[in-house]
Amino acid sequence: xxLLSEVWQAVKALGTGMATVHKRVYEDAPTEFYPYVQPxxxxxxxxxxxxxxxxxxxxxxxxxxxxxRACPAQVITIERHxxxxxxxxxxxxxxxxxxxxxxxxxxxxxxPVSSIVTIQDFEMSTYxxxxxxxxxxxxxxxxxxxxxxxxxxFGVEIRTDDGKIVKAPPEMQPGxxxxxxxxxxxxxxx
Amino acid sequence: xxxxxxxPVPGRSDEMVVNMGPQHPATxxxxxxxxxxxxxxxxxxxxxxxYLHRNHEKIEEARTYxxxxxxxxxxDYVSGTQNELPVVLAVEDLLGVEVPQRAKQIRTIFFELFRxxxxxxxxxxxxxxxxAITPFLYTFWDREIILGIVERTAGAxxxxxxxxxxxxxxxxxxxxxxxxxxxxxxxxRRMPDYEHLVLENPxxxxxxxxxxxxxKERAIARGVTGPVLRASGVAYDVRKAFPYDAYPDxxxxxxxxxxxxxxxxxxxxxxxxxxxxxxxxxxxxQTPKTGPxxxxxxxxxxxxxxxxxxxxxxxxxxxxxxxxxGSDRPYRIKHRGAAFTNLQVIPDLFIxxxxxxxxxxxxxxxxxxxxxxx
Ligand code: SF4
Ligand code: SF4
Numbered sequence: 001x002x003l004l005s006e007v008w009q010a011v012k013a014l015g016t017g018m019a020t021v022h023k024r025v026y027e028d029a030p031t032e033f034y035p036y037v038q039p040x041x042x043x044x045x046x047x048x049x050x051x052x053x054x055x056x057x058x059x060x061x062x063x064x065x066x067x068x069r070a071c072p073a074q075v076i077t078i079e080r081h082x083x084x085x086x087x088x089x090x091x092x093x094x095x096x097x098x099x100x101x102x103x104x105x106x107x108x109x110x111x112p113v114s115s116i117v118t119i120q121d122f123e124m125s126t127y128x129x130x131x132x133x134x135x136x137x138x139x140x141x142x143x144x145x146x147x148x149x150x151x152x153x154f155g156v157e158i159r160t161d162d163g164k165i166v167k168a169p170p171e172m173q174p175g176x177x178x179x180x181x182x183x184x185x186x187x188x189x190x
Numbered sequence: 191x192x193x194x195x196x197x198p199v200p201g202r203s204d205e206m207v208v209n210m211g212p213q214h215p216a217t218x219x220x221x222x223x224x225x226x227x228x229x230x231x232x233x234x235x236x237x238x239x240x241y242l243h244r245n246h247e248k249i250e251e252a253r254t255y256x257x258x259x260x261x262x263x264x265x266d267y268v269s270g271t272q273n274e275l276p277v278v279l280a281v282e283d284l285l286g287v288e289v290p291q292r293a294k295q296i297r298t299i300f301f302e303l304f305r306x307x308x309x310x311x312x313x314x315x316x317x318x319x320x321x322a323i324t325p326f327l328y329t330f331w332d333r334e335i336i337l338g339i340v341e342r343t344a345g346a347x348x349x350x351x352x353x354x355x356x357x358x359x360x361x362x363x364x365x366x367x368x369x370x371x372x373x374x375x376x377x378x379r380r381m382p383d384y385e386h387l388v389l390e391n392p393x394x395x396x397x398x399x400x401x402x403x404x405x406k407e408r409a410i411a412r413g414v415t416g417p418v419l420r421a422s423g424v425a426y427d428v429r430k431a432f433p434y435d436a437y438p439d440x441x442x443x444x445x446x447x448x449x450x451x452x453x454x455x456x457x458x459x460x461x462x463x464x465x466x467x468x469x470x471x472x473x474x475x476q477t478p479k480t481g482p483x484x485x486x487x488x489x490x491x492x493x494x495x496x497x498x499x500x501x502x503x504x505x506x507x508x509x510x511x512x513x514x515x516g517s518d519r520p521y522r523i524k525h526r527g528a529a530f531t532n533l534q535v536i537p538d539l540f541i542x543x544x545x546x547x548x549x550x551x552x553x554x555x556x557x558x559x560x561x562x563x564x
Contacts, residue, residue: 013392020386021324030331042363044345072257104260104351109359118345150345152360174343174363 043148043156044174046103047122049096050143051136052115052157055165061115063089067107075100076107094136099129114151121146150174205233210548212241218315218552219559223536225548232548235540237533242563250523255281255355255491258520262510263349265525266561269308270340271300272503273561274353276510277523279434280499281355284514285491290482291436293357298436299370299473300340300352301501302466306377307336308504309459309466316456316553317388320397325387332380339369356485367474374467374474381463389460398452402539402551405450414532416506417462418555420446421454428502440472452547455554492518505529505556529555530562 032039041047052060063080075097080089107116119142126132134142143149148158148168156168211222220241226234246265250258255277262273275297282289310333314326337347342363344350352359363369388394404414409422419426427444429437445461447454493514500509506528515521532555539551 009392013390016386016390017324020383023383024328030334042342042345044343044360044363045341046345070256072253072260102260102264102349103346104263104349105345106257106260106351174360 041120043172044150045120046105046118047120048124048142049139050117050119050146050149051094051139052117052143052149053140055163059091060113061091062113063091064112066110066112067116070106070110072104072106073100073102091136094139096134096139098132098134109152111151114154117149117151119146119149204228218557221557221559227545230544232540232543232545235537237536239562242559244564246564247523247525251520254518255493255520258523259354260351263351264560265564266503266558267348268311268558269304269504270348270350271352272304272501273508275301275501276499276508277512278353278355280497280510280512281493283497283499284493284495285355285487287356287485287487289357289485292478292481293483294435295473295477296358296362296483297353299470302469303336303339305466305504306463307333309463312459312556313384313388319549319553320394335373335376339366339373356487357483361483367479370470371474374471377467389457395453397550398456401452401547402543402554403451404535404539408538412534412538414506414535416528416532417455417458418532419506420444421458422450423448428500428507432500434501436473439476440469442469452550452554490518492516503528505558506532525564527561527564529557533557533562
């Protein structure tokens, strides 16, 4: 008797398992065909960092060192000197150690002019870690290659085919950008 | 590395000493347990930890308060934003910041989403330990949806660095509430499948019922919290005992079981997924679609005083003790890890059990080594 009921239990369990698994056979597979189909990452996704230049090729960064101060991993190294003609500073060195960077985007949040931005280029795997010790040319190149980037101050910006930098249409923007702009102005006042 | 003897007990030459881990696939990371075996019975069990030690507390002393938050993410890496909350709450208390109600609600939605994500990972890996591969594939499929929702708002999937002092870093994505509602409907369809595959599975019953019984007294004495404690019949939940964020405004139950065995711990985690869905559903109705998401906090905050704040994360009471000395950096930060404390019951549960039961018991404790080793 108990043997019979045990066999029945086992058959029932097998049946339930098979039925449950069988239901999923007809669902869409969640597999991503990555190297063949590029994933569509959200615009705020932090995959790498880039340093944006203005459209005319001049530097957006005003070398205020805010990003260096904000970085928790302390991987940003900036050296600067005073601009001999005019005001402000010029960059001597702008290095980010992308190996030890933890992609927390604290630097992007700290930047007052949205010069350092997050991009969605994640294909950075390499056999030689030294290729990821990014200097200023590397960071500029990252921004030139990318069509779209995000910073909290300006939201998503796109590079058009003829090299213009424009703000992305509202439907591409993440939430709360209008409110984001307000506290940004207040902070400058303080 | 260790000086703890692995020699057989003198006079017990029939005892065999086995190293389980640190590279054993069933130890959920890098746990090493030195196990003494007599036949198939475990006579000794000494857990060794520290293979993933990264010196969190000392590093955080050298960082400003804003810089501490992304580090805490790296502790319990399967439950993301949950780790940030103790530090954020403690600093908010010390500063006396007013947090907008909407920010609290968003934080709680994320908190519960990560609880579901963490329990899904547990379900998959626990079943993997018991020899079933299929649930693992299904749970990760569902977890992927949560991580996608998180990425759209917070910018990262597992380590989002999303909470900040006074609220959250940025407003949620315009479709966030719809995404979450869709996910909850999806979960509602999925949960019966998981019940069939896990809770009603006769193999799971045979492997877990009556195995690794943790008595109520022993659980309290060892200081375990979370699902492990509630499975032993103690209805202690930080969300109820010391409510934080939006928990006072929502209704939910604290599922407990009096059995204290491995199956009870499985069952409690299942019920917690249902409760988390219930909490999120209430919050989706309560949360305004637009509004403030961040209180005003000076970027150059300075703190003096000390504070202990705890939250109920997926594994139990995750606390932090912050001491500020009036500068912009903490003088001392001490994390109280839930998984670390829950690991203390290993000798109690392992000794006397069969070796293959040890695997089932360990997976029911749901350790995460990022948090245990810190
Ligand atoms: S993303 Fe974070 S760790 Fe990386 S450079 Fe910026 S602030 Fe530093
Ligand atoms: S915060 Fe922005 S502007 Fe300032 S140094 Fe960094 S990248 Fe340049």
